[in-house]
Amino acid sequence: MVSFDVERVVRQSLKRVAQLRFHRDHGAQAGRVLEFLERTYGKADPAHLKLADTYARDVFGSVVYAPWLRVYTAFSGTFKEGWIPDNYYGSVVVPSMKGSYGKLSALKPLSRLIFDSDAFPDIAYFANGLFFTDRSVVIPEHDLESLVFGQCDRVVFKLDGSGQGKGVYLFDRKNFNGEVIKSLGNGVIQKFITQHRVFNAFASKPVATLRFTTVVDDAGSVSIRACFFRLGRADDTHVQSDHDICVPVDLVTGELGREGYMNDWGAIAEHPDSGVRFSGVTIPAFAQCVAMVLDLHRKIPFARCIGWDVTVDADENVQVMEWNGEHNDVKFSEATQGPCFSDLKWERLRAVA
Structure with a gap:
């Protein structure tokens, strides 16, 4: 019994240390983004930032969730109720709404067994x-x-x-x-997928992807909550997160936003290498992409929020390159398209012990 209690205390202590490090790292990352946004586009309204701090404390229970709310606020020029801080999503929503089931996405050979779909290449x-x-x-x-x-x-x-x-x-x-x-x-x-000519115009070497975020609500309905287009640089062999370009996508029309964003959150109107503008571009086979990820998520509803990396090949076939059932990033979508999850009552969740 004593041995068991010691093990439990040690596990809890290690978990607390890991959580502190997790929130510290997120706070540092958010701080760098906020500093860039304010240096580049001007100081955020102090009153709006104060609302973000208060919301973090009163709604999510801790000021450790304020940094990403501050970034969303500075980015949007106002504060919006319903935003989910990315570190709250990772530390509370992910374990509560996915448990171990989301971890299956890390095991690549299981995709075919789970989804039984030819959409995976x-x-x-x-x-x-x-x-x-x-x-x-x-x-x-x-x-x-x-x-x-x-x-x-x-x-x-x-x-x-x-x-x-x-x-x-x-x-x-x-x-x-x-x-x-x-x-x-x-x-x-x-x-290796030969991408659609619309994608190829931006950068021909790395295969561009669409990141869809889908959720299962408490009634069991699956829906699209966010989508953005990820582009690599001209000399990349594949899209890499440390220097990709992300462009919000209209969830109804499949049209790209007027601006995309570099890794530092700086806004650009065109691809930095090819000079192809984002405005006026519509994602090919967008409706088919939406139908595909909704259908696939229905096959694993117990992982209740999934990020899908999808592309469209030269023949306009939808290709699902991978799925992320763990901490699929929500901060970019929350800042550009959010609040994306305000009807789901995720703010009522509390950390799993």
């Missing part, structure tokens, strides 16, 4: 020493290369748990090696 998987087809049939290693390149000339390997453009590797027939894949770790081999 998965060709093969590597897990625990074995290669598998997208139908979970073991592949003899001497057949691996012919199977992988039977459909395409380039592939992408993504490690389990990869995200933000990290843990992603590109291979062609010349440099593909099964032993290299095995040395990297468990993950998925996907065909």
